[in-house]
Amino acid sequence: MFISLDHLGKDFRKKPRALDDLTLDLPSGMIGLVGPNGAGKTTLMRILCGIVAPTRGRVLADGRDLSDARTRRALKQTLGYLPQDIEPYPNLTPLEFLDYMGVLKGMGDARERRRQAGGLLERVGLADVARRRIGGFSGGMRRRVGIAQALMGSPRLLVVDEPTAGLDPEERMRFRALLASLGGERTVILSTHILDDVAQTCPYVCVLRGGRLRYDGATSGLVDAARGRTWITPPLPAPPTGAVVANAAATPEGTRYRVVADIPPAGAQPAEPTLEDGYLALVAR
């Protein structure tokens, strides 16, 4: 699915502008969406899912404007959405919950719904608890039910918001592998604070800050934003002023800081930038 944002803007009453003049063409495959809190990631995803309407501009899905109710409805039939905070109905089993999601997505054939639900539970590693109530599941298991529901109906567009937040490292790896396996056949928009997840799964990334687009392009290109601006200081008693601290390592003589700055702090040595440095260079400006 080809998604295009055209001068997109969103205002909320008595709040700073959530999205400001966003123009962007999203390719198919895995797309990372990163930015600090309040950057407008969730608002953008809710607009893409047809949950809220933009205040200005438009979204085109395969060339069709989402402001049209019929286009929005058609998009929703091919959409999978995993919001940041979701607790599936605790009184249902995963099988029943996925069946319900299939019904909501307009899957009329009960046998097909059950077949897909069974297959997805197998895929997210919940087949053995398919008939147990969700209320007794751990946070990680509920998150897996969440991703399975997003995949019901074989969506062409998958939007996932902070899918690995709160998961233990093993669950996170499993989740990452699952997400990576999905990108080939559909457009997957992955919003996260964890840059490592983006680095491992998304060849394309968009960086938002204050509702504006700061970067869109190859994930590897994000590093270039910090090239020639990444420094490691000598041991210091306090962080250098006017620089964004990316990391700090304690030594007996003081703390050695890894910073992103246009002008190097006194005595600092240049360093090869990482994805994290590139991100900080963009969002901290």
Place this chain on the structure above:
Amino acid sequence: MRFLRMALVHARIAARQRALWAASAALCLLSLAVMVNGGMPFESGDVFDLAFFAQVLAMLPPIAYAAACTDLASSPARLGIGEVEKAAPVASVVLAAARVTGTLAVVLLPSLALLLFCGFGQLAHGNLLGPLQALAMFVLVVAPAALLAAAMSALAGAALPRAFARIAAAAAWLVVLALTSFVGVPEAGGGVHLEIASDPALQALFGLPPVLNENVAWTVAPASPLAAFASVAGRVAFAVVLLAAAGALSRARGRRR
């Protein structure tokens, strides 16, 4: 079909809240027990007895619905599942209707079963229309009352913390009962005593007197068919308004979170 499937899922969710249907069933049995002094409604062929039972069923079990349905509008926003439901190609009003239908289908089951049992009991005692009358009473009196109680509960649940909402909704239902279910009847020696007013729909459909006591004289005129229709439609419309308000309030609170 899709609506029924959605309603079925919500019925299943409600049915697994044991406290909900257990309280509902207990209050239905209490309603039947209230009839003990006047003779059980399935022991006679008199539609009056059936109507009295239907009205008690419209008064007592809804206390349980008022206390238990506080999550009806607020749970999707609270669980976050509302976001997923909004991203599905289903109108939110259809989804809300399926949720209410499914929940009410479960909590009303004991009332329907008991009312039909009494209707068939009346059939055995010579009232050939007993089961049909029971069904009509369920649709016109018991179900709208349950819907109204559930809607009040949903609004309270959307506006207040859950524990307070349960108490507030049950208290509000008792206030509604006190204000709408009784009528003052003059006593021979002066003064007035309260009697249960019969439902306008039952007055119009089954020729019941305005007071649910055959032994007292009444002075008010029986309800006209138009008044009966207005009474049922008004209750349903008011419940729909309350549910819409509860939904809007829940969405607004969900956005703030």
